Amino acid sequence: MEEKIIKLVVGMLQENCFILYDEDKNAFIVDPGGSSELIIETIxxxxxNLKFILLTHGHVDHVGAVATLKEKYDLDVYMSLEDKDFLESPETVRSSTFGLKTNPAKVDHLVKEGDEIAFGDNKIKVIETPGHTLGSVCYLYKNILFAGDTLFNESIGRTDFPESDHNKMMESLKKLKNLDDDIYVLSGHGPETQMGNEKLNNPFMRNL
Structure with a gap:
């Protein structure tokens, strides 16, 4: 039996939260951005058996339910060093995109390029993709890329925030362009896509 993925569209900003679980019901969650009651009900x-939380970046619409889930299930949180203050000290950084607030939570593991996180007999690979935020990362599990707000279906995440860098985003897209065409891209907003489609049809990636 292959793993299964549950997609929940959560919070006021319609963010995609993903829960991947195996045949033994062991699971991890990516970017629980809000609607904690819905997420808990689904679990x-x-x-x-939720094992840990993976965060692609620190914006409030991606981390809003972390504190609640971490406390309820005693979960470790994985996140980049560059973005951890968004979660740990939201009052000291621009944690709000549209006036939304979040409760602080501790980051247990700081991830960086090339790190591998064990899940069952497999590994989740960390790919640093700064641009939308300076600490944005993607997580590659088998042929599934949890892309956060780096790569969307024929678009990309915004790079006009104070914590953004458009030049870094272009370098990150070049890195992702090296991935196989058949990799499924699960983005932080909107529909899923495949890397081959993005290489052909994403105007930000096509000519890199």
Whole structure:
């Protein structure tokens, strides 16, 4: 049996939260950005054994439910050093995109390029993709890329925030362009896509 993925669209900004689980019901969650009651209901209904939280970056619409889930399930949180203050000290950084607030939570593991996170008999690979934020990362598990707000279906995340860098985003897209065409891209907003489609049809990636 292959792993299964649950997609939940959460919070006021319609962010995609993903829960991946295996045949033993062991699971990890990516970017629980809000709607903690819905996320908990989904975990309980599917009888999942949640192992850890992966965060692609620190914006409030991606981390809003972290504190609640971490406390309820005693979960470790993985995140980049550059973005950790968004979660740990939201009052000291621009944690709000549209006036939304979040409760602080501790980052347990700081991730960087090339790190591998064990899940069952497999590994989740960390790919640094600064641009949308300076600490943005993607997580590659088998043929699935959890892309956060780096790469969307034929678009990319905004780079006009104070913590953004458009030149770094272009370098990150060049890095992602080296991935295989058949990799599924699960983005932080909007529909899923495949890397081959992005190489052909994404105007930001096509001519790199």
């Amino acid at each position: 309980e209904k599917n009888e999942l």
